[in-house]
Amino acid sequence: MSDLVAALPMYDWPEVRDEVDAQWAGLREAFRQKGIDAPQAIVRRNGDLPQVPGGIRDAEGRLIAPDPVTLPPNELDYHQLWLHPALLFAQTCWGPMELGLSKQVQVVGQPSYDAYEGGQGELYSSALVMRTGEGPQVRSPADGQALLPLDLMRGKRFTFNSLDSMSGVIGLTRDLQAAGESLDIFSSRSESGGHRGSIVAVAEGRADIAAIDCESWALAQRFEPAAQKVAVVGWTARRKGLPYITARMTPEKTVRALREALAGLAEQPRIQRVG
Template sequence: MSEWIAALPMYDWPECRDETDAQWRSWRDALRARGIDAPENLTRSGDLQALWRNPHLLLAQTCWGPMEAGLAEHVCVIGQPDYSAYEGGEGAYYSSVILMRKSVARCDVAAPADGRAHLPLDLMRGTRLAYNEVLSRSGFLALIQDLKEFNETIDLFAETLETGGHRASLKAVRDGRADVCAVDCRSWALAQRFEPGVDGLRIVGWTARRLGLPYVTSRRARNSLVERIRESVNLNEWP
């Protein structure tokens, strides 16, 4: 049995776990072909902070929010995924959609071609914001950082609701428990496939384009192993 563990938790919705597992099998076989004792199956753990800090972590996704909050001391960045298939994505960079119910906006706003933020300040002012967690770049930090560019703060919103996940934020807006949320463009694509009722939501704006989720390995991994991992998986280089 391999001493290493691997996890791809960030887009691992229950409805597409077969796709996640297929992606891992492809990477696992490529890793093994380069002499790396990759685990047979993915680890699925609810405690992401513990998983990311596990010294036996071979490969996982994380978020730049936790990285900037201290996780970078425990992991080494392997590379970035490609978001070009999603509106709001370009190579290693992605944006978040800003969503409200269609009673507020009848038509979707297209992603800005220049990747700059498009914030509907008048629509958002005095509303209830749903967000997944304060360390999430796509669900919280990007929006707060972009608001600063418009000389605004989180006080723009009348209330905030921490939901614990992008999908939960979408549901909160859909069900009327919140009025607005920010969700990364790939999670929005998953919601359109799998979450009932999101046709009642509209894209009213976009956060600025930023680096997407990094793939990481434990700092315990030697440089030679890191290079073999990079050679095994098809990722954008970390700029």
Template sequence: MGHLIASLPQYDLPFLQADTDAWWQGIARHLRDQGLPDVPDHLTRIEDNERNWRNPNLLVTQTCGYPLMTELQQDLRAVATPVFNCEGCAGGTYSSAVIVHAHSDYQDLTDLRGHRVAINNWNSHSGMNALRHSIAPLAEGKAFFSQVLVSGGHVLSIQAVAAGRADVAAIDSVTWALMRRYHPEASKILRILTWTAPAPSLPYAVRIEADEHTFQKVQTALIAAGADPDLAAVRDRLQLKGFIPCDTPDYQTMLDFRSQAEALGYPVLA
């Protein structure tokens, strides 16, 4: 086995990387306090997050709950659910803000039939799965949107709606809060049409092969970091309040959303 790595890619926006690094330094200190060996000094950032998620040397990461329950179920095990301090979040859950242009006439989801949607990617809960779940009761088993634009990221979806290249997008509530707080330009010309149903927040996870001893120590360290007063300022900048212990079955909600859409004859967002 090579050197252990860690990654926290989910909210690692360019303007927050210094805060994400500071947050990792705090987590790493608590991991070392638990006696874990070879804790990485720095995060590993690569363009292909899935390569890190599948890396056998991964110690801890954050991923999306939908791929956790689908293509990554043989790779990762959820260990802690973050609790965020922002609109659309409650306890250890989050929703997606369904955003449209501020000057549009849309009043509810039914008004979006035949219009263009932007999604960040096909394996996203917040950008695709939650929205599919919301649209399924309205779609009557048919295509609902005229076009699905795959933007490549939530910020790019925000920009697509702001620029008029798409009419609607579902944006993870934490990303939406961070953009409104630190880069409000685009969000000022957008508005929230509605929110998707709540689901467990994006999990911190370990490799599926991690033994129970390691799992428990990582979980304990994360919960301690989430309550550490010395890390309160960086947690605030990241909209983070703390953690709830969890395990992978707690993310069954993601598969429930999918199966409910399928039962209504809407297996693919379209």
């Protein structure tokens, strides 16, 4: 039995857990064919993470995260997962990576977003959603540039999933800055806790606008009833999507094998090799 940890948490909605499990099964077998001791199942809760007595420490011995056994067992702390020394494979976001996570992990690959409107290869964008009827619906620009309805956005209540989210707030902030604006264009800002929560908040009138990454928006259209009450009125610019990562201490030989396995799966719609 493998002592390593794997997870695919970023699009792991309850309704698609069988699909996510199947995605991991394909990755797991590709990794095992390269001699990697990939775990049988992905983790979905803090209680599934191996104990780290004394807490998780960086290369200099500084404490950077508590022992997973001290956390609520039935929740999943993403940062705890990403920093775990036994992490073989997981998804993260470029927001946390830019805020320091990149010093603690190694990037091994990028998913493809070709299957989703707003995506192209390893690039993704976010749909700007408002309640239906409050603005004209628009398609994702073919050139991948930002399409921001500034007059429509001005004075609205903005909600986002988390402050460190590239798709939910950081990318939009940068696009607004490029247009000579800022988040001050909104009358208020609130944190929803997740893209799905943002869609519900807009649909229920607790917020007016949110930025939802294109894959989460596709999931919402399949499974979230509130998505039927909102419409896409704009798009952020395309930028790099969620990277696949492994622990900083994962041996170079294993990192090489992970990348080779992903390269072998490159013809499949969700995987691309890191350049």
